[in-house]
Amino acid sequence: MRQALSEAQVKPTATPLVLLRAHGVAEALRRIQKLPPPEYPNAFRALLSLFSVADAHRRRTACRTGCTHDWHHLPPLR
Template structure:
């Protein structure tokens, strides 16, 4: 049995890029809120403390 599919399947192909951008924006907001609440202070996740990315010429 196939799992239920939502979202992209019902959209016209021209809307796929827009929907993807909306999802990335939502994940960015929720990730920021999670870091500000659950991971604030005593967080042990190494990915919250990555060194800055070196600038490319």
């Protein structure tokens, strides 16, 4: 999770990042849902980074010999 939080295009002191560092994913998601609307862009960027790093890790480990995840078999963008 550290890699994802460091790569997020958000200030390190942004509330969503602080919540993720302090509480872990499950509790942080509950708390992020209660943030005021001005925090939504920071939350989106933080979570997008988290999911991107997690998916890259899964591709390198569990899915490296093949998988059935549709999103791992999308055609390239034009």
